[in-house]
Amino acid sequence: MQVTMTVNGKTVSRDVEPRTLLVHFLRDHVGLTGTNVGCDTSSCGACTVHVNGEAVKSCTMLAVQADGQEITTIEGLASAEGELHPMQKAFQENHGLQCGFCTPGMVMAATSFLKENPHPTEAEVRLGLEGNLCRCTGYHNIVKSVLAAAAAAGE
Amino acid sequence: MFPSAFDYVRAGSVAEAISILDGSEDAKLIAGGHSLLPLMKLRLAAPSTLVDIGRLSELSFIEDRGDHVAIGALTRHRDLETSAVLKQSVPILAHVAGEVGDPAVRHRGTIGGSIAHGDGASDLPAAVLALDATMVVRSASGERTVPAASFFKGFLETDLGQGEVLTEIRVPKVSGGWAYQKFNRRAQDWAIVGVAVVRNGSTRISLVNMGSTPLRASASENAINQGASIEEAARLASEGIDPPSDLNASADYRRHLASVLVRRALQEASA
Ligand SMILES: Cc1cc2nc3c(=O)[nH]c(=O)nc-3n(C[C@H](O)[C@H](O)[C@H](O)COP(=O)(O)OP(=O)(O)OC[C@H]3O[C@@H](n4cnc5c(N)ncnc54)[C@H](O)[C@@H]3O)c2cc1C
Ligand code: FES
Numbered sequence: 001m002q003v004t005m006t007v008n009g010k011t012v013s014r015d016v017e018p019r020t021l022l023v024h025f026l027r028d029h030v031g032l033t034g035t036n037v038g039c040d041t042s043s044c045g046a047c048t049v050h051v052n053g054e055a056v057k058s059c060t061m062l063a064v065q066a067d068g069q070e071i072t073t074i075e076g077l078a079s080a081e082g083e084l085h086p087m088q089k090a091f092q093e094n095h096g097l098q099c100g101f102c103t104p105g106m107v108m109a110a111t112s113f114l115k116e117n118p119h120p121t122e123a124e125v126r127l128g129l130e131g132n133l134c135r136c137t138g139y140h141n142i143v144k145s146v147l148a149a150a151a152a153a154g155e
Numbered sequence: 156m157f158p159s160a161f162d163y164v165r166a167g168s169v170a171e172a173i174s175i176l177d178g179s180e181d182a183k184l185i186a187g188g189h190s191l192l193p194l195m196k197l198r199l200a201a202p203s204t205l206v207d208i209g210r211l212s213e214l215s216f217i218e219d220r221g222d223h224v225a226i227g228a229l230t231r232h233r234d235l236e237t238s239a240v241l242k243q244s245v246p247i248l249a250h251v252a253g254e255v256g257d258p259a260v261r262h263r264g265t266i267g268g269s270i271a272h273g274d275g276a277s278d279l280p281a282a283v284l285a286l287d288a289t290m291v292v293r294s295a296s297g298e299r300t301v302p303a304a305s306f307f308k309g310f311l312e313t314d315l316g317q318g319e320v321l322t323e324i325r326v327p328k329v330s331g332g333w334a335y336q337k338f339n340r341r342a343q344d345w346a347i348v349g350v351a352v353v354r355n356g357s358t359r360i361s362l363v364n365m366g367s368t369p370l371r372a373s374a375s376e377n378a379i380n381q382g383a384s385i386e387e388a389a390r391l392a393s394e395g396i397d398p399p400s401d402l403n404a405s406a407d408y409r410r411h412l413a414s415v416l417v418r419r420a421l422q423e424a425s426a
């Protein structure tokens with residue numbers, strides 16, 4: 001089946017089987033391997049991308065369901081000149097990653113969350129990221145990073 | 156993991172979805188896909204055709220209709236959670252929607268999908284049971300309505316037949332107290348046991364994950380409606396109910412939790 005969607009601002013069109021998951025479409029068909037597969041069972045959030053601006057677990061969505069939609073992956077956050085997104089900077093500055101496996105999903109979940117709640121409390125950040133697991137258990141600095149990004153946006 | 160192969164059709168209308176379902180033995184609707192796709196990836200479900208109703212925007216609405224609120228089946232958990240109409244008139248439903256999974260799940264999952272899936276461990280089916288909501292079901296032969304009390308039939312089994320689409324959920328407005336007690340051990344988890352209480356004139360109590368369907372705690376309801384104390388009513392929470400044992404909890408522990416949570420929920424709803 002032919003599917004066409006906007007990925008990080010560019011139109012991409014591929015012929016895929018209907019059972020192709022969005023995460024495999026992005027990684028294997030479009031070649032964007034920043035989005036990780038962790039649990040593959042909708043639990044860990046490593047595969048989080050934005051669909052029309054909202055965080056979605058791309059291992060639990062078919063590519064055909066995303067036909068005609070706007071997708072943003074971790075590769076789409078930095079500017080064309082390579083300047084990091086404020087959330088990426090905040091993760092870098094606050095040591096918000098250890099091995100980095102959960103990081104693309106964390107950053108995508110966190111940017112979606114701040115759109116919905118631009119001035120969160122620490123408790124709200126923790127709840128907002130409850131669908132994302134970090135097996136290095138760096139949660140403390142991840143939460144710190146998101147709070148720092150929120151504060152920077154408010155300045 | 157990926158599902159076994161299937162044909163995919165995006166329905167342009169409810170009528171089209173119904174005609175595809177009618178022409179197939181095992182075609183399945185897909186709404187948000189957040190119950191169905193995990194099952195298909197585990198190959199516990201393998202429909203030959205998926206009929207995508209996810210884009211039918213006419214089934215995504217929350218409308219004040221005087222004595223009740225009408226909710227389109229494709230309304231996402233996120234839209235329930237943030238709805239001003241629900242917060243005003245059926246606050247328990249906005250609250251329960253916000254307890255489902257995590258934000259990414261709530262961006263995709265729909266109330267119709269959750270109710271049609273009919274999982275006894277799910278939050279929204281128990282909520283509509285306590286609310287005494289009415290399901291509106293469409294098929295080639297027209298429209299029928301089914302009260303929540305007779306909608307949930309067995310393990311992942313509802314009153315819906317092949318060729319039927321759940322289109323709307325009608326929820327009476329809530330004038331009295333309410334509470335939802337969800338007990339779980341980890342972030343984003345399902346309820347080990349949950350309890351919904353709605354006081355609209357009389358009191359209705361429903362239970363999550365105490366059986367293969369959402370259940371009414373009838374003995375507790377009768378007791379409280381006949382003037383028993385909250386403590387007495389709570390003690391009867393699992394009377395006539397045979398809860399499951401699994402990795403999370405034994406049946407005995409579930410009975411204990413049900414009593415504790417019914418007590419807390421009744422106290423909260425009476426405060
Ligand atoms: C990680 C994770 C955590 C979750 N946690 C919770 C939780 O804590 N509590 C909870 O209650 N739920 C939870 N869920 C389930 C979630 O709420 C699902 O979104 C919901 O149960 C199904 O809605 P859907 O639109 O995704 O349905 P789908 O998966 O698209 O469909 C589910 C079933 O309903 C049928 N169907 C869908 N729409 C209709 C319709 N309009 N008419 C007739 N049949 C229809 C489909 O054919 C299918 O059989 C979780 C899911 C995930 C992935
Ligand atoms: S890989 Fe999608 S949630 Fe874990």
Ligand code: FES
Pocket residue numbers: 096097098099100101102103133134135136137138
């Ligand atoms: S940094 Fe290693 S999993 Fe989160």
